[in-house]
Amino acid sequence: MSLKELLKDRLSDEEIKLVRRSFEIIGDVVVIEIPDEIMHCKDDIVEAILKRHKHVKTVLRKIGEVNGVYRVAKYEIVYGGKTETVVKEHGCRFIVDPTKAYYSVKLSGERERIAKLVREGERVLVMFAGVGPYPILIARLAKPREVIGIELNPNAVEYFKQNVKLNKVQDIVKVIEGDVNDVVPRLSGKFDRILMPAPYSAENFIHLLKGKVDKGSYVHYYTFESENEEEKLPEKIASKFAEHEINVEVLKLRKCGNFAPYVNRYAVDLEVVG
Numbered sequence: 001m002s003l004k005e006l007l008k009d010r011l012s013d014e015e016i017k018l019v020r021r022s023f024e025i026i027g028d029v030v031v032i033e034i035p036d037e038i039m040h041c042k043d044d045i046v047e048a049i050l051k052r053h054k055h056v057k058t059v060l061r062k063i064g065e066v067n068g069v070y071r072v073a074k075y076e077i078v079y080g081g082k083t084e085t086v087v088k089e090h091g092c093r094f095i096v097d098p099t100k101a102y103y104s105v106k107l108s109g110e111r112e113r114i115a116k117l118v119r120e121g122e123r124v125l126v127m128f129a130g131v132g133p134y135p136i137l138i139a140r141l142a143k144p145r146e147v148i149g150i151e152l153n154p155n156a157v158e159y160f161k162q163n164v165k166l167n168k169v170q171d172i173v174k175v176i177e178g179d180v181n182d183v184v185p186r187l188s189g190k191f192d193r194i195l196m197p198a199p200y201s202a203e204n205f206i207h208l209l210k211g212k213v214d215k216g217s218y219v220h221y222y223t224f225e226s227e228n229e230e231e232k233l234p235e236k237i238a239s240k241f242a243e244h245e246i247n248v249e250v251l252k253l254r255k256c257g258n259f260a261p262y263v264n265r266y267a268v269d270l271e272v273v274g
């Protein structure tokens, strides 16, 4: 039963129209948008959520969009108090706090897809690693030689380090705190695979890959694009890489989420061909 249906005896038709259809469940924390006009109904909304999801301890109302380089939204607590929680993802556990660092449940399928592509012995670089879901899943679901994760937000880095220990992948995953612009040029050697789940578009970071990839390396590039530009995207990305003298072949383009109406997040798998 949807949240709207659960609330239909308690709220007026006008109020029901303003209830958001979906909310995100992150461990035992729920994130929901409640418009100002129906804030007087917040206790009913919380009660309806708790009735359906009995394990929930905290309900956060999103009061601003995900923003800034750290990609963290603003929230107010409408029920409970504790914002830190543990999420399970494909056999791994991650300590997260949506009020302090980026983490999205919605991308867990994409993370599993990438982890399953990694072959034995690969050296992998994850730029923009957040609290560590990509590097840790790769270390647990595949058999890489080394996975390096770089993250700028100190709160995310703290959780990333805790999550590495929690999932017992200290021997494989190396956490580096810093800006990819400073850190990547200082890394020695090449990578078999580089992930670029950038805060906005990965476009501004392509130059960092120069000298870090070889023929046969893979790049997972994330970007936002309007739906009607989708067809042109592979060519556009290949030419952006070519500007930095990296020749790539687009292996796959995958829609993985909405950003705004008619604007999607795309995951683009690339192979370096020269």
Ligand SMILES: C[S@@+](CC[C@H](N)C(=O)[O-])C[C@H]1O[C@@H](n2cnc3c(N)ncnc32)[C@H](O)[C@@H]1O
Pocket (backbone or CB within 6 Å): 069, 070, 071, 101, 102, 103, 104, 107, 127, 128, 129, 130, 131, 132, 133, 134, 150, 151, 152, 153, 156, 178, 179, 180, 181, 197, 198, 199
């Ligand atoms: C969209 S989030 C992705 C997080 C993570 N990969 C995930 O899937 O949960 C982007 C992350 O990049 C970090 N970030 C932004 N600019 C950065 C930079 N210049 N260098 C390193 N990390 C950065 C943000 O703090 C944020 O955690």
